[in-house]
Amino acid sequence: MKIHEYQARELLAKAGIAVPAARVVESAADAAAAFNANAVPLQVVKAQVFAGGRGKAGFVKLVKSAAEAQTAADFMFKNRMVSVQTGPEGIAVKKVLVAAAVDIAHEYYLGLVLDRAKATVSVIASAEGGVEIETVAHQRPQAIIREPLHPALGLPGFAARRVAARLGFTGSQASQVAQVLLKSAALYAQYDCSIVEINPLVLTKDGKILAIDAKINFDDSALFRHPDILAMADPAEHDPLELRAAKANLNYIKLEGDIACLVNGAGLAMATMDVVQLHGGKPANFLDVGGGVKPEGAVEAFRILLSDNKVRGVLVNIFGGIARCDLIAQALIAAGREVGFKVPVVVRLEGTNVQAARDILAEARAELPTLQSATDLNDAAKKIVAATT
Amino acid sequence: MSILVHKNTRVICQGITGGGGGAFHTKGCLDYGTKMVGGTSPGKGGTKDANGLPIFDTVEQARKATGADATMIFVPPPFAADAICEAAAEGIRLIVAITEGIPVLDMVRAKKFLAEFGDQVTLVGPNCPGVITPGECKIGIMPGYIHTPPEPGKRRVGIISRSGTLTYEAVWQTTQLGWSQSTCVGIGGDPVKGLDFVEVLALFQADADTDAIIMIGEIGGTAEETAAAYIKKNVTKPVAGFIAGRTAPPGKRMGHAGAIISGGEGTAESKIQAMRAAGITVADSPADIGHALNIAWRG
Numbered sequence: 001m002k003i004h005e006y007q008a009r010e011l012l013a014k015a016g017i018a019v020p021a022a023r024v025v026e027s028a029a030d031a032a033a034a035f036n037a038n039a040v041p042l043q044v045v046k047a048q049v050f051a052g053g054r055g056k057a058g059f060v061k062l063v064k065s066a067a068e069a070q071t072a073a074d075f076m077f078k079n080r081m082v083s084v085q086t087g088p089e090g091i092a093v094k095k096v097l098v099a100a101a102v103d104i105a106h107e108y109y110l111g112l113v114l115d116r117a118k119a120t121v122s123v124i125a126s127a128e129g130g131v132e133i134e135t136v137a138h139q140r141p142q143a144i145i146r147e148p149l150h151p152a153l154g155l156p157g158f159a160a161r162r163v164a165a166r167l168g169f170t171g172s173q174a175s176q177v178a179q180v181l182l183k184s185a186a187l188y189a190q191y192d193c194s195i196v197e198i199n200p201l202v203l204t205k206d207g208k209i210l211a212i213d214a215k216i217n218f219d220d221s222a223l224f225r226h227p228d229i230l231a232m233a234d235p236a237e238h239d240p241l242e243l244r245a246a247k248a249n250l251n252y253i254k255l256e257g258d259i260a261c262l263v264n265g266a267g268l269a270m271a272t273m274d275v276v277q278l279h280g281g282k283p284a285n286f287l288d289v290g291g292g293v294k295p296e297g298a299v300e301a302f303r304i305l306l307s308d309n310k311v312r313g314v315l316v317n318i319f320g321g322i323a324r325c326d327l328i329a330q331a332l333i334a335a336g337r338e339v340g341f342k343v344p345v346v347v348r349l350e351g352t353n354v355q356a357a358r359d360i361l362a363e364a365r366a367e368l369p370t371l372q373s374a375t376d377l378n379d380a381a382k383k384i385v386a387a388t389t
Numbered sequence: 390m391s392i393l394v395h396k397n398t399r400v401i402c403q404g405i406t407g408g409g410g411g412a413f414h415t416k417g418c419l420d421y422g423t424k425m426v427g428g429t430s431p432g433k434g435g436t437k438d439a440n441g442l443p444i445f446d447t448v449e450q451a452r453k454a455t456g457a458d459a460t461m462i463f464v465p466p467p468f469a470a471d472a473i474c475e476a477a478a479e480g481i482r483l484i485v486a487i488t489e490g491i492p493v494l495d496m497v498r499a500k501k502f503l504a505e506f507g508d509q510v511t512l513v514g515p516n517c518p519g520v521i522t523p524g525e526c527k528i529g530i531m532p533g534y535i536h537t538p539p540e541p542g543k544r545r546v547g548i549i550s551r552s553g554t555l556t557y558e559a560v561w562q563t564t565q566l567g568w569s570q571s572t573c574v575g576i577g578g579d580p581v582k583g584l585d586f587v588e589v590l591a592l593f594q595a596d597a598d599t600d601a602i603i604m605i606g607e608i609g610g611t612a613e614e615t616a617a618a619y620i621k622k623n624v625t626k627p628v629a630g631f632i633a634g635r636t637a638p639p640g641k642r643m644g645h646a647g648a649i650i651s652g653g654e655g656t657a658e659s660k661i662q663a664m665r666a667a668g669i670t671v672a673d674s675p676a677d678i679g680h681a682l683n684i685a686w687r688g
Contacts, residue, residue, distance in 0.1 A: 085640075114493060116610045116647070119500045119581045151501035192492055221466060221646060222492035251644045255636075266578060266644025267552020267607055270633035271675035274657075277636045278674050286637070288644045291530070291553075292410075319554045319561070321518070321532045350561060352532055377558070377676035 001218045003232045004048045006097045008214035011191070012198070015183045019211050022099035024048065031073030032066040034098035045072040048095040050237050053083025059093065062101060069098055087256070094236055102210060107200035108167060109133050110181065112188045115148060121188060123147040123155065123181060125163050129200035155185035176209045177201075191229055192222030241304050248300040250289055257282025258312040259384055260305040264289050264323040272317045275377055281385040284311050291323050298331030299338065306339050313344045313388035315380055320351030329357035332371075333364045341370045344387035348373070348380035391572045392547065392592040392599070393483060393511070394459065396525040401451050401481075402428040403472045404463035405438055410487065411463035414530050416440055418461070421533040423526050426455035448479040459483040461519065461528045469515060470495035474502045477510045484583070485528045486515035493646070496581040503583075512583025516645065518553035518575035529575065535561045536570050539598065543569040546682060547593040549586055550605035551578050551612075551645070555633060555675065559603055562679030571599040578645030580609070586616035594624045601627040601686055603678060604669070606660055608634030609648045613660040621667035627685035629670045631678050632660045 003011075006024040013019050023034035035043055047059035054060045059081045061072040073096045080090030107130035115122040125145040128136050137144050145166050149155050157178070164177040180201065188196045197215040204210060223230050235243055245252030251266065255273075259281045263269035266288045273283035285308070289301050305314055318328045332347065345368070349357050361373065372387070374380030400418065404411040405428025419425045419440055427443045434446030445451040448460070460481045464472040469488040476484045496515065503510055513520055519529010524538025535557055539545045546568050550556040556575055563570065574589050576582060586604060593599045602624070606613035613632065620628055635657040637643045639650040650656050664671050672681035 114497075114580055116580045116612070117615070120497050121494075151497045189494060192494055194493065219493045219646075220642075221490045222494065224467060225492075253641050253643065255638065263554075265552060265554025266648060267550070267555035267605070267633045268558060268675070270607060270637055270643050270648065271552075271555055271558070271631070273636040274633060275674050275676060283636055286641075286643055319557045321530060321554060321557055351535065351557065378674055379676075381674075381676075 001220055001223060001229070001233055002050050002237070003216055004050070004095070004234065005046065005213060005215070006048055006095065007232050008216040009211070011187060011216060012211050012214055015187045017180050017183050017211050018209065020100040020102055022097050024095050024097050025073065026095055028070045028074035028077060031096060031098050032070040035063065035066040035069035038098060038100050040100040042101040043069060044099050044101045045069055045076070046097045046099065047076045047081055047093040048097055049081060049091055049093055051081065051083055051085040051091060053085050054081065057081050057083045102202060102212070103205040104202045105205045106203045108202070109136070109199045110184065110201050111195065111197040111199070112184055112193070113195050118148050120151045121149045123149070123163055123185070125167055127167050133199065149185060154189055155182055157182065173203065173207065173209060180209060180211070191226055192219045193217065194219045241308060245304050248297050250287060250297065250301050250304070252304060253286040254308065255283055255285050257284045258310050259388060260284045260308065260311045260314045261317065262287050262289060262301055262305060262314065263317045264291060264293065264319065268317065268319060272315065272377070275381040276315060276385065279381040279385045281381065281388065284308055289323070291321060293323055293327070295327055295331050295334070298328055299335045302331065302335030303339060311343060313346070313384045315384045316345065316347040317377060317380060318349050318351070320349070320353060324353045325349040325351060325357035326353040326360060329360040333360065333368065336368045336371070341368055344370045344372065344384065346372045346374050346380050346384040346387065348377060391522040391525065392596050393513070393520050393572060393574065394522050394526040394528055397424070398459050398483070398526045399424050399426045399455060399457045400459045400461055400528055401426060401448070401455060401457040402461045402463060403448065403476065404430065404465070405442070405444060406430040406433055407463055407465065409463045409465055410530065412438065414461070414463065415442065417530070417533070418527050421527040423528065426457050427451050448475045448481065452479050452481065457481065459528060460485065462486040462488055464488060466490040466492070470499040473499045473512060477503050477506050481510065483511050483513070485513045485517070485519050486583070487517065487519060487530060489516040491515050491579070493581055496579065500581060513574060514577040514583060516579045517577030518556060520572065520574050522572045523570050531557060531573070531575070535564060536573070537564045537568065539569040539571060543567065544600045544686070545569050545571040545598055546601045546603055547571045547596065547599040548573040548603045548605070549589045549593070550575055551607050551647070552605060552633060555605055555631070558675060559605055559631070559678045563603070563682060566679045566683060568682065571596060578607070578647050580647040585612050587619045590616060590619060590624055594626060599626065601629070601682060603682055604628060604630040605678070606630065606632045607645065607648050608637050608643065608650050608657050609655040611654060614663040617663040617667040617669065620669060627688065629672065629678065629681040629685040630664050631672045631675055631681070632657045632664070633675065
């Protein structure tokens with residue numbers, strides 16, 4: 001789960017990490033008021049959206065007066081933000097952050113992420129902050145400092161001090177940075193994060209250590225024990241179809257193409273998207289209905305797929321293990337009766353109760369004229385691509 | 390000989406009474422011929438399950454009474470990591486964790502706990518379909534009938550996969566092309582897990598009854614790249630493979646907790662390239678995994 005920058009800043013502040021004064025607002029008039037309340041001459045107005053590329057899109061602006069803050073915020077509320085990460089349709093901005101700008105002497109990067117190979121969380125730090133850390137890692141790997149956490153003890157004090165020293169800090173600043181690291185690591189563990197990133201962490205010209213921008217994501221599997229985090233979720237940042245699918249226990253991700261896929265199992269669902277593309281089509285979604293799918297869940301899955309008006313065909317690929325093919329066939333017919341299949345539907349079934357499923361589909365043939373059966377996955381992909389082009 | 394499990398493996402199910410699949414799949418494993426010898430469900434010790442298997446409160450009691458050396462875990466996510474640790478602490482040799490959705494930090498701690506037992510304990514999963522040696526022992530949720538037990542004249546493939554249903558797809562294709570399977574291991578879709586590709590590859594390479602290997606990966610992490618390097622250096626048997634997720638957009642979690650491209654790392658292309666460079670026959674289409682195996686076999 002993701003949260004906004006302003007929420008991440010609040011969590012950092014609560015953990016005792018210094019952040020510049022800032023206020024989050026939902027109208028241009030409030031942005032002007034926030035500027036006055038922050039009461040510093042130079043401030044920055046930042047759109048609160050999950051997508052990156054805000055600066056280049058003009059959705060991060062330096063302002064020198066309440067009027068400028070109001071103008072900047074007004075622009076952000078009235079225009080959709082389009083960046084490399086948003087797609088051409090862009091996204092609407094609902095909140096902006098008005099924050100005190102600081103006089104920066106140097107920018108650093110601090111992050112905590114899972115290191116899969118070591119099976120533990122690791123600190124990633126660099127004295128080259130303020131830019132994409134992946135770029136630094138590729139171009140100058142020696143500029144990256146890694147410090148794995150102990151799986152049970154977390155980040156020991158000495159390791160935090162070691163990172164601060166390697167970043168070039170001395171004296172009381174070194175202790176301050178070590179404290180930021182220890183508090184970030186504690187935050188990661190406390191809330192079951194999947195990433196805590198402060199970029200940049202800055203040294204100001206008057207010698208202060210401040211977290212300017214922060215990104216915190218959470219392990220979805222652990223949200224059950226963090227109701228306070230779950231309450232921070234912003235439904236406006238999610239596709240409405242994805243939210244609807246989540247309610248029905250379906251794993252659905254909307255994509256850009258026009259061939260919808262309904263599959264059981266995450267690996268097979270990905271592979272089905274791949275095979276559609278291999279045969280010249282474009283998948284409209286990832287959808288894993290899961291092993292324990294019930295009839296109503298499967299019907300809802302069809303409703304969701306067909307309510308995406310880009311969809312020009314549906315590929316159903318089920319390898320019945322726990323999921324039963326006959327149940328999927330029944331759901332297919334129920335969905336066809338309810339919503340009507342105006343687009344071609346190609347069905348490939350294999351596994352548990354496959355014969356019963358084929359019989360069910362054969363019986364309903366007259367009712368569902370756009371339905372075709374396929375013998376294997378290549379055949380299915382070829383048929384759906386041919387039917388939609 | 391097969392790897393990990395065989396006809397004498399004695400299996401308990403932790404979470405045997407639960408709606409999470411423990412009851413249903415205990416029966417499925419029994420029906421397949423697995424030596425299921427009991428299960429645990431805290432608070433229900435002293436009773437029997439629908440199949441007449443004894444239920445215990447703790448793994449300690451279950452192990453003493455049944456001599457189990459393997460466990461299949463269906464315990465719900467909040468308690469599953471603890472169940473893994475319990476099995477290790479009680480001397481269970483093989484832990485197969487089916488449970489999906491265990492918090493990552495719970496697994497980080499559990500893995501550290503298991504490390505103290507060295508090679509006395511092996512963890513498969515979590516979030517995996519399990520392990521099957523066809524005709525001998527099935528621990529997990531895979532449909533048994535798609536597999537072919539080894540018999541004279543049939544070549545034997547060992548299969549390793551991060552995905553469940555995609556494994557079934559590969560098994561089914563190899564069965565249809567006349568192969569049998571020595572053992573199939575679903576290592577699971579989570580970022581922190583027990584056995585990874587490299588460990589299972591080593592077992593298959595050493596197993597006299599495995600003739601060839603299929604390795605099925607997916608986007609996220611770098612385990613496939615590591616495995617490819619290992620294969621190049623250490624595996625002499627023919628290897629075929631497939632990587633799911635070529636069309637997956639970066640930054641989106643594709644169902645499995647571990648299936649995410651992040652920071653330019655974990656792409657399908659990088660994995661396929663590494664595997665091909667290591668001499669692995671990689672299928673472009675998931676429908677051609679069986680054919681890729683035949684090509685790898687012919688050399």
